[in-house]
Amino acid sequence: MVNKIVTLIVLGVLSLAGLILFGYNEFVTKDILQDQPVAYEIINEWELPKELDEVSGIDWLGDNKVACIQDEDGIIFIFNLETSKIEKSIEFAGSGDYEDIRIVGKTAYILRSDGEIFEVQDFLSGNSKTKTYSNFLTEKQNLESLAWDKNNKRLLLAIKDKEPKDDNYKGIYQFSLTDKELQKKPLYRLIMEDRLLNDRNTKLNKKLQPSALSIHPENDNFYILDGRAPQLIIADREMKLIKRYALNKDDFAQAEGLTFSENGRLFISNEGKGGKANILEVIFK
Template sequence: MKNQYTRIGTVMSWLLAGLLIFGCNSTQKEAELFRGYDLNKPEKFNLPESLFEVSGITFDKGRNDTIYAIQDEDGKLFRLAWDVPKQLHTKFAKKGDYEDLAIVRDRAYVLKSNGTIFTFPMSEVYYEEPQGISEMKGLLPKGEYEGMYGDETTGELFVICKNCAGDNSKNSVSGYVLKAGPDSVITQTGGFAINVDQIKAITGKVARGFRPSGIAKNPVTREWYIISAVNQMVVVVDQQWNVKDAHHLNGNMFIQPEGVAFDKAGNLYISNEGDDLFSGNVLKFRKSGR
């Protein structure tokens, strides 16, 4: 009887261990999904050399047949088809530090790092030198800006600070709401702030402060996705700008995440500048059906 009980105990131990392993693996598998996106399994588009320093990407009305992009040295707006390493472009300004772009109601908007915004009609993107360009200065307080999102429905532009004089990035990061009106007139209509303590509550210490490099709104959940190359992080906030989630990005995959966008189906795209070993790229993460 003793041997029989010993064998039963051994079998039960094996079964328990197996259940624990299975449970851990299941939990681990679930943890790989960040708000419905498997950030370990992207579709990758290696960009042409002209976009080695890609700094921003967007879509027109959420249509993913064309990726619109800029890089942070040339005043050019690029357009590409997915996984076709041939780009066409229009030159809207001289060399400078251009960080993000948005398309709203058939106009393109390009953000310079000092807060200046260039705008011109989308009908002009097919020409090497577009007409009807407006350069808007003094719309934003002095600072460094890298992230901008355009809302097609409201006609608003949302610009977030990377490093602004009025902020302490270890505590709070400011953003501004601009209204794009007729005749390319842009006015500031409001603002918002990200509470960095709410990020810390999820991820722990944010040693260098939170320094955003891109912002986009998920068309399905209406949540904001804010990425930071400095922090190697993506942060999700709700429509009241409260932090809901945060996730550290794998540095081997996300070389230097500078741009973020969604297509109308809710698929997530993150662009990365290149380095000594890798070209610039765009990573696509399909929205999970679960």
């Protein structure tokens, strides 16, 4: 009888532990605000060649082509999604920690992790010219995110690590394409104590570290990618956080690039990190 009671107790404890674990795992994969299952679907995948194993930023070019950079060499790679091949390489600078790229007309803008911005004029012409713009940001901020705000003719840079003045937020700074200067006051602030970033019931409770930032072409919402967690956060035009999605580490080993096509197709790139680097086309429902 004693053995039977002990057995029942052990089974009960194991069952309870299993239910708790199941409930926890189910919860961390939900949209925290609406408590709905995270619905994302990977509908296309492109394996990248060895040259882009360290892919760190991507931007849509049109005609099923994507401009890519990697974080070691100053080269823009044009990757064709139809052929799954690099069809053009444009050298714009020497080696460095390049983290994101945005295409504005015939000009490519590349962000280095210390805040330096590279302007590559007529980058597809075969006769490109590169200018650089320094600012007050440094490698301590470890910038990885560059967005093109076409409605206001400016680029937006998001702090990844240490904000220059205050650890309670991470600033998003604007770089005017008119005067080519970075404003010292942040345009937006990602508040680290925001409820959406501090739900202690989930394993996504670390401070947000943006690895990519892009603006949806149709609804103007901001999409903020964090490759470390990994997670995707959506904010409105006032940078109010409205949704937070957990991303499966098996799908997003090191997500560092994010871009949209003109009609809203969403693409995320992953560094190789021991496997094969790729570009994923993702639908969030």
